[in-house]
Amino acid sequence: MSKLHAGKVITVCGPMDPARLGRVLMHEHLHSDMCEEDPANFGLPSAPRPTPENPYPLPFRTEEKPMSPKRLQYLLDDAVPLLQQAKTEHGMNAYCDVTMPPWRAWPDVYAKISRASGVQIILATGFYREIELGKYWAKTPDLQIWPFVRKASVEELADFCIREILEGIHGTEVHAGCLKLGTSLPSMTELEKKTFRAAARAWKQTGVHITTHCTWLGSETSQLTILDNEGVDLRRVVIGHVAGHLMNPGYRNTILSWMGRGANFMPTNLNVTRPEHWRPLIEAIHQVFEAGHGDKLLFGMDHGYCTETGVFERVQFMPQPPWMYMFQNVLPAFRALGLTAVEEQTILCDNPRRILPVQ
């Protein structure tokens, strides 16, 4: 079956020729908000801070809603100049926004930010992991995962993703262009397995790539095994947050063997405050290239805007600023540690150009 937009990248402003992608950051978040926006705009940086006794004073989001003009203006003022700078000074013509529902912004926001900045955005659909009970905000079982995932069948979850990719999100012209999945621990929960089976079905119908949240050693194997069993071509899968996997010498053969089966791996959260910390990653990247798998590496920052602190603002767990930190800080530090121009070009340009188009 030939896919809608085969060979093109599905951006929030329509299908795009991959030749125009330039450098691509593959894991960012313009708007990752697990809380409702309140009428007084509590969740803006100027608003009162949550307290330790009450870190999440706002209700949790269970569905996406249009954004207030105030918050949109905040993003236009803060994010657009950074995106413009990343594009004009560093050739970042596109980035992949891997925020999944219901934490994403209303779809028109991505189109507005993309038009204002000239940077193309590939937006995810899909499902987040089941957070361990008691961790972060998941104080009660109902907060561990999006309620829709709990109640829907595999078919309903797959149909949801297929609609967002092929027809548009919330009845708008904005389409999702990739599938996001995640797991919490090396052994997947039943609800997480359901999301992976659903995404495999959506992948078959749409041909967009799958990108994952994978922080534990062993999670890559459970994720890739279930996707493989469901018939997904592992060349279409990007396993994310794997700097630690690659930097662990005892684990490198596991990664290389999955790469041998086609899977892609993406280090993220590259905080270079202590550059020497990353020497093992650069050595691992050299080894991956020497093993002939340099075409299976991608970079993401996991930067942007979220409510991790209970306030909607720039991500606080990474040094500032979003997008630009990669070009101003990470790449110079990595080059000083020995990352070659060819490796950088392959990871930031060539690999996204091959992975992002619909297949």
Ligand SMILES: [Zn+2]
């Ligand atoms: Zn992320």
